[in-house]
Amino acid sequence: MAGVWPLAILVGALGLAPGEAPLRWGCDEEGGAPYCFKRPSGDGFERVGFEVDIVLELRKRLGRAIEFTQYPFDNLVPGLKKRDFDLAMNGLEVTPDRRREVAFTRPYYLYRQQLVRRKGEGRFRDYPDLLKALPRARVGTMDGTAAERLLAADGVEVAGYPAPTESYRDLALGRLDAVLLDLPMAISYARNDPALEFAGDPFAPGRYAIAVHPDDHPLLERLNLAIDGMIADGALKAILVRWGLWDDFQETRLASATSGGDWELEGDSDALDWTLSRYIPLLLEGALVTVQLTACSFALAMSLGLLVAMARLYAPPPIAALAVAYVEFFRGIPVLLLLFFLYFGLPAVAEGAGWGGAAGWITPFVAATLGLGLNYAAYEAEIYRASLQAVPRGQWEAAACLGMPRRLAFTHVVLPQALRTALPPMTGDLVALFKDTSIASAIALVELNKQYQILAKSSLKFVEIGLVTAALYLALSLPLGYLSRRLERAWSRQQ
């Protein structure tokens, strides 16, 4: 109770009516410019963006404090339904399936999609051209955006990123054929990038509007009134002009645009029917990538781990020390950091070393295999080491007395026994790695977990698709455990 008084004093000091708690505004600062982002200012950072300006204007017109709540962009709608905040404004596109979940105000900006390509790209001029000329094109966009769904509906391979900067970077590096994102992002990040250029005119219009909880009618009305006012007295136009977002399209359409009904978004997912037969093949595709990633990274971890353990046990001191350092280093850093470094950082390092072609082959799959493999190799090395040390010295001696050289004794006598000891903990690690592959979704690899996120956020069927995804994970991990127990039993019978 002691905490209430300072709060009451604060509210009183701001001259606000008691009982009117500040409105919580859900928004993702990481989404970047020009919506709402952090900019260096003095010693620290300030939060700026055209939506920040709109919020300042709304605060005046509503007579109520609005406080910022950081929330991942692609979870804004579920977060709003959970009442983690009162309103969501963050370049949130009005789509029919979102409108089924939450209520939207009238739009405050009319967005269109802008295709961006590398400067000098000769294979296509604009989006329809891209679809024709490059049927296997890989196009970057942001997770959970209308652009993502438009691409998916056109059957384009989508690379979904958490923020626009990474997608434009990967385009410049040649990892993507094009990037399709809302015009404001293209203006902020791509227009002035010497390596990139706009491909064709903006298309596929839609609305950015503020979302509130469907039961929150009073707030919806007050927000609509405030936005009407801002359009009428030119405050909204002033903000959009300041951020370079005012164009003919806003001029002719914004004043008359309502929260829906006059035109529907082209390629809108409303046309898609999210039935089992539609998303299960996509989930199976994701599961295949998960299995491939597990197999490749575990094979790397097993072989590299053995080398590290052997270096630690049998190599001369300087090399053994390196092996110790390897284990400590890779056990001590988060896999996610490693993945980001390998995928986003390594191309820059390679370029600096005059080895510019590297970016081309460091695909998300390669980076994820390397990252998970390097990380798990540290753990496997420790298992190998303990298992090799558990083989009695007498086994080495018995082999030596039979005239076996050390290498032969290792490969034929000591290692096979160590592998039997290592099997149970390694199987545990294999299952753990299998689940850890979901981390690769952070570098735009569409494996099972990422596929789930894409499908669930597009269809908003979090529970239904989630259960199917969990069933797929289990269907793969349970047999793995069963097989290893059988193998263990078979081997223990032999001894």
Place this chain on the structure above:
Amino acid sequence: MTTASPRSGIGIGINGLAKRFADRIVLDGVSLDVPAGSTMALIGPSGGGKSTLLRCLAGLEPFQQGTVAIGERTLSADANRQSLGWLRLSVGMIFQDYQLFPHMSALANVSAAPRWVGGLSAAAARDLAMDLLRKVGMDGHAAAFPGSLSGGQKQRVAIARALAMGPRVLLCDEITAALDPETKSDVLAVLEEIQRDGLTIMMVTHEIGFARRAADRVALLADGRVAETGDAREVIDRPSSERTSRFLAKVMG
């Protein structure tokens, strides 16, 4: 029990062998000769250096001074890798705790070295291993894994394995110490059988009765030195040194 030796000359020759672990002296100038085809039993109190002496002969322990001869070939303290390899091929070693390879069948334990080191074909190595298993009475358990064998059976497989590379010398390190009396006699019977093939044998043992019966000569090792050596029965029945009498009085109770 002296048997007619098919070979003549020296079986094992040890001359002035000295071995230290850090600053602890384990073998302090040991000299012993075992004529080819004869058996020597090493007896003496624990920590007297018996096992270390065998391990030096097997090339498992480096030594600081002296020489070791197997047949005509002599090895000195600064032996290189190659001569160690030769030494290991001319001796067979049997351990108290068997040290069979647990992931291989009895047959594979015996055929492993002929196949991988000796370069025999799979079939030839298999035939050789079967012959040796038959010799130690374990041919009926060729497919069994060590985990399913009794101690005595394991030790008999270990004897077959030690013979697989055709050694001239067999070293037995308390090979019956871990066995119960009944299986012990099985193993000792196999050993007596092998004596007849003319191998030179050096065995560390606490079985004074067996040493008296089966060994030609006995050496008592105490504090890293040879306290007494001579004809097995003579040494055991009428020890000439006070150290030997004390030891025998203690073990024979």
